Amino acid sequence: MPSAEDIKQRIEAAIAGAHADVEDYTGGGDHFSATVTAPAFEGLSRIEQHRLVYAVFGAEIGGAIHALALKTHAPSKIPTN
Amino acid sequence: MSASQSQPLPMSAAQPAPAPTPSEETNPIRDAIAQAIAEHKVILFMKGTPEAPACGFSARTVAALQTLDVPFAAVDVLPDARIRQELTALSDWPTIPQLFVGGELIGGCDIVTEMYESGELAQALV
Numbered sequence: 001m002p003s004a005e006d007i008k009q010r011i012e013a014a015i016a017g018a019h020a021d022v023e024d025y026t027g028g029g030d031h032f033s034a035t036v037t038a039p040a041f042e043g044l045s046r047i048e049q050h051r052l053v054y055a056v057f058g059a060e061i062g063g064a065i066h067a068l069a070l071k072t073h074a075p076s077k078i079p080t081n
Numbered sequence: 082m083s084a085s086q087s088q089p090l091p092m093s094a095a096q097p098a099p100a101p102t103p104s105e106e107t108n109p110i111r112d113a114i115a116q117a118i119a120e121h122k123v124i125l126f127m128k129g130t131p132e133a134p135a136c137g138f139s140a141r142t143v144a145a146l147q148t149l150d151v152p153f154a155a156v157d158v159l160p161d162a163r164i165r166q167e168l169t170a171l172s173d174w175p176t177i178p179q180l181f182v183g184g185e186l187i188g189g190c191d192i193v194t195e196m197y198e199s200g201e202l203a204q205a206l207v
Contacts, residue, residue, distance in 0.1 A: 046192050047174075054175050061175040062165075067138065068176075070191050 001029035002065065008034070014056040015040055025069075033069035041074040049074075111167040114156075118181050123153040123206060126168055127178040131155050138190035142178045145197040151206045182206060 002010075004022040011020040011034065018038035025033050034053070041049045049072035054061050061068055073079070118124055123146070129135030131143045131153075146153050158165040158177055169175055172186050180187045182205055187193060196202035 046195070047186060047188055050188065050192065051173065059175075062169075062177075069138075071195070 002032075003029065004032060007032050007065075007068070011036055011053060011056055015052060030064065030066040032065065032067065033071075035071045035073075037073045037075055037078060039075055041072055042076060043074070046072065108167065110161075110163050111171055114164070114168050114171055117154070117156060118184055121154040121181075122183060123151055124156065124181050125153055125178055126156045126158055126164075126181075128157070128159050130157055135159060136177070138176075139178045142180060142190045142193045145193055145202060146180075146206075149197070149203050149206060 004024040008020045008022040011022070012018050015036070015038045017040070018036055020034050020036045022032055022034045025031055036049075036053055038052075040052060044052070050070050053070055053072060054068070057065055057068065114126075125131075125139075125142060125146065127134060127136075127139035127143065129139055131147070134140035134143055135157075143155075156164070158168065165177060168177075168179065172179055172181075174186055174189065176189050178189055178193075180189075180193050187196070187202075187205060193202060196205065
């Protein structure tokens with residue numbers, strides 16, 4: 001069962017320059033939410049950005065990882081709130 | 082995981098009683114999904130129904146659409162695991178719900194919620 005730290009490290013290892021904040025929001029090791037910023041997101045649509053992150057986990061999404069809620073940002077488009 | 086075998090096979094003329102075929106060979110479910118997406122301007126694939134969503138993410142996505150007062154078609158993926166399997170192969174999107182507008186995948190709960198909050202969803206649905 002992965003921890004939030006595992007998820008963070010896997011995202012950051014797989015996507016060059018990525019920074020991920022990950023929370024296990026039920027504490028059960030299968031529902032996570034992540035905010036990811038990465039230069040690779042520059043110029044991509046939200047769908048494409050999310051696909052890049054989902055691709056890190058392949059079939060684990062919907063399997064061992066029941067939910068991975070995502071917010072993704074290109075570094076040039078970090079919201080200022 | 083791959084959608085590499087998406088080409089339908091030509092129908093054989095001398096087919097006896099049709100045996101259950103694996104999804105790699107023929108894809109009536111995938112064809113039906115593609116047709117539903119083509120035929121409905123706004124279509125949501127979800128767990129449960131808009132009246133009784135079976136998952137919080139589906140419920141939130143339905144709520145966003147209902148708040149904007151747009152009519153939408155809804156498909157429950159739960160009755161048959163193959164619906165989700167074929168939908169994901171078609172859309173290259175691993176999670177449910179999935180919202181399509183004008184034949185294109187808009188996203189899942191996170192993107193729909195973000196777009197709802199920013200006003201982009203209302204624009205996309207016009």
